Structures are given as structure tokens and as C-alpha cells.
Amino acid sequence: MASLDKQTVLDALDTIADPVTGKGLTAAGLVRGLVLSPGRVGFMLEVPQEEVTRFGPVRDAAETLLAGLPGIEKAQVVLTAETEAPTQPRPETKAKLSPQAADQGKPKAPVATARPDHVRHVVVVGSGKGGVGKSTVSLNLALGLKRLGLRVGWLDADIYGPSAPVMLGITTPPTFDDNKHMVPPVAFGLKVNSVGFLVDADQAMIWRGPMASQALTQLLTQTAWGSADVPLDVLIVDLPPGTGDVQLTLTQKTLIDGAVVVSTPQDMALIDARRAVTLFGKTGTKVLGVVENMAYFLGADGTAIEIFGRGGARRMAEGLDLPFLGEVPLDPGLRQASDDAAPLQTGVMAERFDEMAKALWAQLT
Numbered sequence: 001m002a003s004l005d006k007q008t009v010l011d012a013l014d015t016i017a018d019p020v021t022g023k024g025l026t027a028a029g030l031v032r033g034l035v036l037s038p039g040r041v042g043f044m045l046e047v048p049q050e051e052v053t054r055f056g057p058v059r060d061a062a063e064t065l066l067a068g069l070p071g072i073e074k075a076q077v078v079l080t081a082e083t084e085a086p087t088q089p090r091p092e093t094k095a096k097l098s099p100q101a102a103d104q105g106k107p108k109a110p111v112a113t114a115r116p117d118h119v120r121h122v123v124v125v126g127s128g129k130g131g132v133g134k135s136t137v138s139l140n141l142a143l144g145l146k147r148l149g150l151r152v153g154w155l156d157a158d159i160y161g162p163s164a165p166v167m168l169g170i171t172t173p174p175t176f177d178d179n180k181h182m183v184p185p186v187a188f189g190l191k192v193n194s195v196g197f198l199v200d201a202d203q204a205m206i207w208r209g210p211m212a213s214q215a216l217t218q219l220l221t222q223t224a225w226g227s228a229d230v231p232l233d234v235l236i237v238d239l240p241p242g243t244g245d246v247q248l249t250l251t252q253k254t255l256i257d258g259a260v261v262v263s264t265p266q267d268m269a270l271i272d273a274r275r276a277v278t279l280f281g282k283t284g285t286k287v288l289g290v291v292e293n294m295a296y297f298l299g300a301d302g303t304a305i306e307i308f309g310r311g312g313a314r315r316m317a318e319g320l321d322l323p324f325l326g327e328v329p330l331d332p333g334l335r336q337a338s339d340d341a342a343p344l345q346t347g348v349m350a351e352r353f354d355e356m357a358k359a360l361w362a363q364l365t
């Protein structure tokens with residue numbers, strides 16, 4: 001097998017243009033955490049939060065290019081956001097909001113809380129930082145709970161990048177019942193609703209804080225998740241990344257049983273994850289667990305390659321005296337499953353989520 005060196009990989013990546021600066025990816029400083037092991041190569045493409053969608057094709061091009069290099073059997077490029085999602089109104093458009101509307105987005109003293117009808121438990125999944133795999137973890141946790149035999153819903157409330165339509169291949173939006181509640185489509189046994197069913201992703205992304213909070217509260221409380229006879233056991237809510245007003249208002253306004261915080265092991269993500277823990281603390285939301293995603297990458301010979309430095313999220317959980325639900329490795333199959341709308345339901349990775357789901361459920365009951 002021909003062996004590659006890092007410089008060759010970096011040179012190859014420089015032939016792909018950064019759509020923002022026009023420079024090669026390496027010259028633009030976008031190639032982070034390059035890891036090369038026999039037969040495998042991977043790196044993290046770290047871009048500003050607002051550019052994540054634009055960089056999807058760049059990630060794909062980089063992965064195709066790396067997979068074509070001599071001796072490479074598996075290539076993995078992780079697209080991740082380097083900054084927190086915008087949560088404040090943009091200055092140039094703020095003037096359009098009425099003072100009352102602008103005020104709605106500010107953190108408030110306790111407000112009236114709502115609980116979705118016929119839902120026994122609501123668990124939000126958050127991350128301080130974008131792109132750490134929050135949607136992947138929340139969906140697979142929901143599927144793990146479903147495999148335990150529970151009735152489960154998944155609300156994709158990520159206004160900055162709704163994923164449900166793609167990750168589950170749902171093409172039919174909710175219908176409405178006689179009470180004007182949304183009847184969620186069912187996919188893989190999960191009742192699913194998503195910001196992405198209601199508006200174009202681009203539109204949702206520019207929602208001001210109060211609009212986003214209102215829309216998310218509606219999605220939570222005006223979806224027919226269950227009925228008096230057949231209530232939902234647990235609703236998993238995939239929150240938007242970050243720790244701003246949208247997340248604060250949602251957790252204040254809804255009766256939530258607890259939160260799961262997802263982080264990758266590197267310091268920057270952990271700083272933001274701590275912020276998420278603080279946010280949940282502010283609203284009295286119990287943190288039910290921390291998940292370390294992308295904890296390591298399994299090399300061809302079975303050794304764990306700790307791309308982002310393993311164990312950071314586990315240590316954070318221990319330090320803050322929070323339950324640690326488990327670690328999820330970087331796994332090309334997991335990403336492929338999301339891209340193909342064919343979630344993993346069996347195998348080692350699914351079993352890992354089953355374990356985490358059991359630990360989570362044990363805390364709710």
C-alpha cells in the first residue's frame with residue numbers, strides 16, 4: 001500500500017477552493033486536526049456558523065478527493081462551526097421590530113410554562129457549539145428509546161439547520177387535526193415534527209429571537225404528539241446550537257424534564273458546552289447527561305485515534321457532577337446513515353445509543 005504524508009494531503013486539499021476567500025482550503029486555514037493513519041485520513045473543516053450550509057459541497061468534494069488518494073480506503077471530513085449561532089437580532093433590521101417584540105427575546109423572570117399535551121417526559125438536547133453532532137446524537141437517542149419499546153417523538157427545533165427532513169427522508173409535512181394541532185409524520189416509529197416542515201431553512205435562520213421562540217413553543221405545544229389513551233412516553237427536542245435567548249426562552253416557557261448536553265472533546269467545544277450547562281441551570285432544567293461525540297476515530301487496525309483529544313466531555317461531566325451518558329466515536333457509517341436517511345438500527349453504534357437511551361430513561365422514571 002502506498003503511504004502518504006501529511007504535506008501531500010495538505011497540498012491536495014489546497015486544490016479545492018474556499019468559497020469565501022477563493023484560496024485553497026489549506027492556505028485558508030480551514031484544515032484542522034488532520035489525521036493520517038494506514039488506509040485512513042480525516043480532518044475537521046471548521047467554518048463560521050453562518051457558512052455551514054455553503055460548505056456542505058466543499059466537505060463532500062474534500063472527502064471525494066481524499067478517498068481517491070493512493071492507499072486511502074476511508075476518508076472522513078467533519079464540517080463544524082467555529083462560532084456560536086447568532087442569537088441576537090441583527091442591528092440593521094432591529095428597527096423593524098416593535099419595542100414589545102424586541103423585548104420578548106430578552107431573558108425574563110419566570111413565565112407561564114406550557115407542557116405539550118399527552119407527553120409524559122420532555123428532554124431537550126443542546127450544545128453550546130454548532131456542528132458537534134447534536135442532531136445526530138438526539139435522533140439516535142430517540143431511536144434508542146424507541147427500540148426500548150417506548151413511544152417516542154423527535155422535535156427538530158434547530159432553526160439554524162433543521163435536519164429531520166434529510167436525516168429521516170420525510171417529505172410529507174404534518175397535517176392538521178380538528179383542534180388545529182399538527183399531526184406529525186411518523187418515520188422509523190418516531191413521531192417527528194421539524195422547523196424544516198414549516199418554513200425554508202433560509203427563512204428560519206433569519207428569524208429574530210422572539211419569532212423563533214414563539215415558533216418553537218408552537219411546535220412543541222401544538223403538535224398532536226399523543227392522545228389521552230395513547231400518550232407519548234418521551235419527546236426529544238433537538239435545540240438550536242448556542243446559549244442565547246431562543247434556548248433560554250424555550251426552556252423557561254416549557255415544562256422540561258431535563259436536558260442532554262452534547263460536546264466534542266476539544267477545549268473550544270467544552271467551553272461552550274459549559275455555557276449550555278449554565279443556561280440549563282439558570283432555567284432550573286436538570287442536566288440528565290453529557291454525551292461526548294466524535295470522541296475518537298477507529299483506525300483500520302482497531303486502534304482508537306483521538307483526533308480531538310478524547311475524554312474532555314467526560315471530565316467536564318465528572319467535574320460538574322453530571323451524569324456521563326457515553327461517548328460516540330467518529331464513524332463514517334453514522335454520517336452516511338444521516339445522509340442516506342437510513343438511521344442505524346442495529347450493530348455496534350446502535351447498541352451504543354441503546355445503552356445511552358437506557359441510562360437516560362432510568363433517570364426519567
Ligand SMILES: Nc1ncnc2c1ncn2[C@@H]1O[C@H](COP(=O)(O)OP(=O)(O)OP(=O)(O)O)[C@@H](O)[C@H]1O
Nearest residue numbers: 130131132133134135136161241329330331335338
Ligand atoms: N460521531 C459521528 N461520526 C461521524 N459523523 C458525525 C458524527 N456526529 C456527527 N457527524 C456528522 O457531522 C455533521 C454535523 O452533525 P450534526 O448535524 O448532527 O451536528 P449539529 O451539532 O446538530 O449541527 P448544527 O449545530 O449545525 O445543527 C453531520 O454531517 C453528521 O452526519
